[in-house]
Amino acid sequence: MTPTPTRPGPVARRGAPPARWRARHLQGWLYAAPTAVIVGVLFVVPLVLVVWMSLNRWPLLGPAQLNAPDNYTKIADNPLFLDAVAFTLKYTAIITILLSVVALGLALLVQERRPGVAFFRTAFFLPGAVGFAAAALLFYGMLNNDFGPIDPLLQAIGITDEPVKWIGTPDMALFSTIALVLWRFAGFNMLILLTGLQSIPVEVYEAARTDGASRLQIFRSITLPLLRPTLALMLILSVTGSLLAFDQFFIFTNGGPDNSTVSMVMVVYRDAFFRFDLGGAAALSVVMLVALVALNIVQMRVLRRSR
């Protein structure tokens, strides 16, 4: 057997016979083929299909019929969706702010090299290993007035006198959902920020300390600026994830009470599978896709600038 050269440097590249290069291309394509098939069939084709669907009257069963641009124009008459947009934006703003504060606090606490800190890191992250659906059901039981431990606990300490309507009023439903999401995702975001904190060289801190900087000064003029790229990444993930929220509202509050906690993705789901209007749901999805891509581009620009 003749050995095939694997690293044709710039020199070999010029001298190599074209036939061998074609073979090399072919080999590369063969290794990449499964990726190309999966991405092509399950991502690119659906992306085209969803646009096509949005231009058609597309019932769950039965033939499709071109009706553009009806699916788009009727979005303005979909009060449930418009309310959902407002609610989802509000939820995203609240969660993103709280999550970054809590995650940053936890990351700073577990950053210190002390005995036992590994245990605390694991403890804070552990809820993140539980599936979101399971976590939502866990809270569903835990906050139940008859079955859950929280009401008796609060009453025993004397904070409340009677069972709290955890998901019974719009404000409380949002509050309880936020508690659930913080519990489930704080550790995950803490890990992201921790990678950023650990990439700050120790020497920088030492230099600041010998200069007599206080802890607050160090945090404000060293930690925070150097952490900005990681913080920006965390913000992008949190904003994107919250705008697409579904599980927590579908499982935990079921959109209630009085449709006060219906998220955008929930409306897409309802339109498609309860109102059997796949075309309308597709139009909503396309609008969300365009908005999200635009938002991501803006956020990435900001992220790059802060680097």
Place this chain on the structure above:
Amino acid sequence: MRYYTTMSALAVLFLFPLLWSGWSSLEEPGDYLEMARFGEGVGTYLTNSVLVSAMTVAGTLVVSALGGYAFARFDFPGKNLLFLTTLAILMVPYATILLPLYVLLGYIGLQNSLVGLSLVFVMFQLPFALFMMRNAFEAIPRELEEAALVDGCGTFRAFSRILLHAVRPALITVGLFAFLASWNDFFAPLILLNDGAKFTLPVAVVSMTQRTFGAIDYGMLQAGVMVTAVPCLILFIVLQRHYVRGFMSGALRG
């Protein structure tokens, strides 16, 4: 000392829900028997979940190992386009892509199919997995590969005998992420599966709260939560190091 008091209080806050759920599911042993008989029987859902996760993990590993090797070591036309398209999966909302996938899988006979669901999960895992594997292959010294080739191995044998061994840690990380994602996902099976006998655990356990099955049995519900959560908790604790590497690799930075 104040540090440890704060940390312990926080740890209690984070661990309490898990401990409560475990405790309340065990309070009445009947809860687990009750759950075992729920719907199609918890054995069916557990089998479905295991099958879907196994297919997703295997599929993700095979596709991303081959693809990662291609992107790290070969030049071919369309290389950048394919890589960017794969990363673009991260930009597209879940619902936007699942809706047409529901229709598309219907066309090719994979609707309401565990295989179809697993393929969809493989697609969602690819941006992260491909990025991880490409970096892992790039980190292998060329000499290792060249030595194998000089010894008379073809590129595929060099790949399967030597290189795969060298990227094992990355494979474990990719496999762990693929497992956690496919085992826990709720939205994709909710949309793509419509027959109760095909449900995976999260969908089945959520259906315990739907009153068509009578009043909600909260003890049984927590037993279902535990069956779903415990495998992930154990796996995470055992493989924690590999999970954290997923973050450190910068793969999330995309």
